[in-house]
Amino acid sequence: MTQDLCDRILCPWEVPMNLTIALDDDLVRRARSIAEAQGVSLNGLIRRYLESLAGPPTPEETVAELRRMWAESAGDSGGWKFNRDEIYEERLGRHRRDG
Secondary structure (H helix, E strand, O other): OOHHHHHHHHOOOOOOOOOOOOOOHHHHHHHHHHHHHHOOOHHHHHHHHHHHHHOOOOHHHHHHHHHHHHHHOOOOOOOOOOOHHHHHHHHHHHHHHHO
8 A cells, every 4th residue: 555545544534625814913923932832833823623522533534534535536456466475574674774
């Protein structure tokens, strides 16, 4: 599975959407300062807050998103078969290079 697909399965409620809001300049300045101190963008800080406010998706929403993804998928692996040893060796090799 690609990371994008994993992200969509684990976090199907994260659908990109632009949102425009009007905020006081001083509020934005203070919020940016907080975001910077936390090592995130203002956008990331706002996203995190809204996610905590809204909570996780319901099981029904998750199932609906998975069904939508399955319906849109061609489901063709091109003959590729999962090989646990290759994947383990790839991850182990990456770990050795990083360490």
